[in-house]
Amino acid sequence: MSALVARKVFRPRSFAGWPLEIAIELDLACPGFLASAFYASPVRRQAIFLTLAVLARDGLEKLALRLDYASSTSSERHHRVLQRHIACTLMTTKRAREIIRGVCGAVPDGLVGVLHRIGDDPLRDPDLYSRLIETFSDPRHRMRRDVLCQHGGAITATQIEIIHRLDPVLVHANVLKRLHSRSQADSANSALALIRGTVSSATDEAIRQSIEDLGPKTxxxxxxxRWLEKVDRPPVCLPIPDNDPDLLVMRSGDAMASLGRRFRNCSASRIVFLAQGAEILLEWRHPPGLVAQCHRLTNGGWVLTEIYARSNGYVDPAAAAALRRKLEGLGIPALSPGAYPRTSGVLSLLGAWGGVGRNLGFDETEDDLDVLEQEIAETEHAA
Structure with a gap:
């Protein structure tokens, strides 16, 4: 007794975008092609879209020759004849695998499965099909191919773009599922460059292992x-020696974290700016102790932008003035508080909170400053 195998019949699904214009031209040369594409299964439609992308890239004659167009009569090489041959071949070749074999010369492992997971609609850019062919044909892209094949669920154009943009170290399923745009992929590459340049222990093997170990909620x-917490070679530094008696410069992630614990503030959250070479924190060694925040200028110089006390409390004006004078002597000026006195007091009355450079302790009195500088001098003399 023979069993009848039911063949699934697909409802017609139209498509738009770049392949529609090409498909209409083929339908004019071979009526019925467009309807055939509308009724095709999802994976066969994708094989047709891949063929149309190759046609757009390589032209009629090259594609027709791949699809066994054997005529050598030049008069028959009219574009309508070539279009008819391509359209008829696609209409009569029922299996997606055979269409791909005709276009590519072989069927790269995994390509049919990925095309099936793209679904009914064409990828937004025909070049993405060329990238897929390259990814699955070229052994150099084996990791990219494997990650696409391992990715669960549907495959989107964005994921194909992401996997091609990523640095090889980042080509991993744990990265792909956490990125959602080309811009994010570029940012991930930039973050990797930042880590490589500022963390001496960041070898490619160590980074890949940390990606492999990523938890599902991380x-x-x-x-x-976590990697930037290990920064130990920032790209720039303040012109202050390690043995300066008044100032201690934070030159590593560990130093920043220690500063945050001692002053009970968020210094550790500023490590990324140290790694970028945009900002450096330093500690005023004299009681009551202060943290100075310096930003780099485009000319390579530095400017003092903020001063903080322990637990972000009250900044003693006299201590702040001594710190500012020390830095100015080293070629690091402070932002100006403006042309009028008691800047902080006026801003508080107005309820104007925030603003860069507000917390620089400019409300000191000359007497307080003289007393503090005398105490510092006496301490250094005693030492």
Missing amino acids: DLGTLIS
Whole structure:
């Protein structure tokens, strides 16, 4: 007794975008092609879209020759004849695998499965099909191919773009599922460059292992932050020697974290700016102790932008003035408080909170400053 195998019949599904214009031209040369494409299964439609992308890239004659167009009569090489041959071949070749074999010369492992997971609609850019062919044909892209094949669920154009943009070290399923745009992929590459340039222990093997070990609830931002906590070679530094008696410069992630614990503030959250070479924190060694925040200028110089006390409390004006004078003597000026006195007091009355450079302790009195400088001098003399 023979069993009848039911063949699934698909409802017609139209498509738009770049392949529609090409498909209409083929339908004019071979009526019925467009309807055939509308009724095709999802994976066969994708094989047709891949063929149309190759046609757009390579032209009619090259594609027709791949699809066994054997005529050598030049008069028959009219574009309508070539279009008819391509359209008829696609209409009569029922299996997606055979269409791909005709276009590519072989069927790369995994390509048919990925095309099936793209679904009914064409990828937004025909070049993405060329990238897929390259990814699955070129052994150099084996990791990218494997990650696409391992990715669960549907495959989108964005994921194909992401996997091609990522640095090889970041080509991993744990990264792909955490990125959602080309811009994020570029940012991830930049973060990797930042880690490589500022963390001496960040070998490619160590970074890949940390990606492999990512927990399901850990995002990429957390992974990047963990690496930047190990910064030990920032790209720039303040012109202050290690043995300066008044100032201690934070030159590593460990130093920043220690500063945050001692002053009970968020210094550790500023490590990324140290790694970028945009900002450096330093400690005023004399009681009651202060933290100075310096920003780099585009000319390579530095400017003092903020001064903080322990637990972000009250900044003693006299201590702040001594710190500012010390830095100014080293070529690091402070932001100006403006042309009128008691800047902080006026802003508080107005309820104008925030603003860069507000907390620089400019409300000191000359007497307080003279007393503090005398105490510092006496301490250094005693030492």
